[in-house]
Amino acid sequence: MSPDVLAGIAQASGFFVLLTTAVGVFIGLTVGMIPGMTISTGIIVLLPVTFVLPADISIALLLGLYVGGMTGGSFSAVLLNIPGTPSASATALDGYPLSVNGEAGRALGIAITSSFIGGIISFLCLLFIAPLLAEVALSFRTEDMFALVFFGLTIICSFASQSLVKGLLSGVIGLAIVTIGQDPVMGTQRFTFGEVNLIGGIHFLTAMIGLFAIPQLVSNLADAAGGTARIQTKLKSVLPHLRDLKAIRVPVTIGSLTGAFLGILPGAGGPIAAFISYDYTRRISKHREEFGKGAVEGVAAPESANNAVTGGALIPMMTLGIPGDPVTAILIGALIIHGLAPGPLMFTERGDFAFGLIFSFFWANIFNFIIALTALRVLVKLLAAPRSLLMPTVAVLCVIGSFALRNNFFDVYVMLFFGLVGLAMRWLDMPVVPLLLALVLGVPLEENLRVALTSSQGDISIFFSSPIALTFLALSALSIIWSLRAAWLRQRASPPSPKESSP
């Protein structure tokens, strides 16, 4: 076994790292479960804590939250028919009918077990695929890296659910924002207006806290009157029966493999994996008429899929530095804060840390299974936590998080500015995820583009003479064409709106 792997196991299995992983899982289960809180919001509120903790402990905490959050989303989906996270939407289709039939414990037991299996399968994918991919990526030259980052950016199209133009606009605004500060090649100051705080550019974590958390708080204000959720059922036995375990073998296999594969593809994400695996399981089922009325297979397939996505999404993040979703984008930010840039060099320069991260992911799945099963009854009570206490806490944590980044109030004002931008974008129905991804990928995009063009003395054929670059550019073109086609089909399917809707 490689010394890096052994060092990684040792790093991930230290007492404090394990403890933090377990704490992260507990917080993740809680955050994922509470409607109105997302995994991204949970990670954002934990960010200030990670700034002061060592890198291995910070990343263990965040990974625990990521894994726990995916499972936690299914709790409210089953008990309240309100998915705690978008990835748990498919789980509600059969989980809630089971809950209505008095089998909430059975549904949750299946969800937890399926999540565990999905997570472990994706851990194996991460363990075996990530080092190989990183080795391949080491041979990439600047033109290849540019094409790869460009391909990563075309996932913007998949987040532009309503309007491709708005999604692209959101992305290019993000690219414009990253040009504030010193230019990455020559160090020339751009758009700083003499402001010292802008020389280093706008930290994307500050921007992200504002973009995600403030609109989230405001949208929670809209239904603040009730304050708490009402739980409809009491839980009986949570441990799945043997006959249920037999019944979910095939759905869990389908879900795990679908989730791990789609997780690797930037932009696909948990909700898509969950619905695809649900649909496929339903199609091949011998009793498909039971789906939607409380079929355990209908809970197992999406739950294994959305947890398998987590390990899959870590593969491009760790090996290529390309985030597949907002959560992995935030994880990149958390790693950069600690001076650890994700990418192919991570496995050669900090192999111990890279494998430590992978094994922390493994432990996160183990703790997720144990904590979810044993503490389910306590966790479910947290669904009734008063939002009037929770949301102000989130607001104050946003302020602390943006301040703690550099002990600077300027960052807090930047956070508020981006919060207002996020609100404006929501009002204008523009997606914010493309902007976030552009903030992460903008600097490497510009840097690789300019270095490649400098080395070719301005000859753009450099991008078409490298087979790797050509492949990624072709994939980018395919991704855009696919999104254009989807947008066209959507437009054809939806009836025209004759009147302006109220603002």
Added chain:
Amino acid sequence: MRRRNIIAALVLLVIGLGYGVLTSQLPTRSLPDTPGPPFFPWINTIVILSLSATLLLQGLVGAGGSTPSFAGARCRTTWALGAFVVYLMVLPGLGFIVSTAPFFAALMILFGELRLLRVAVGAILATLFLYLLFRHGFGVFLPAGLLKGIVP
């Protein structure tokens, strides 16, 4: 939705033009036949203007419509954002505890908690807990402000 598309397009056209003007003022020092500091901003400018023009066209001809995703609670939202702005303005001077407790209380009320005793106790305890946790637990130098020398 058409009106929102037109508003968004016009705002972005203005932003794109402003960005382009600022880009034209950037220093252009670079080697011959190589892209300089304004190279990437120029690409952004062209893309922003092109896409904004497309969005404007879509808005004018009625395409690209969709259900608005954000509505309601306008009054509460305005109050919450106002409280946020005031809070951030007074935070450096008054310090974390003195400014956070009223802000927290205001948000609790806006989020539906109307029992004033609970609001007061919740706001003060939560503020003190967060202050002590981050200041002493995690070493974040939250400003003590008016309470400098009184609180640890």
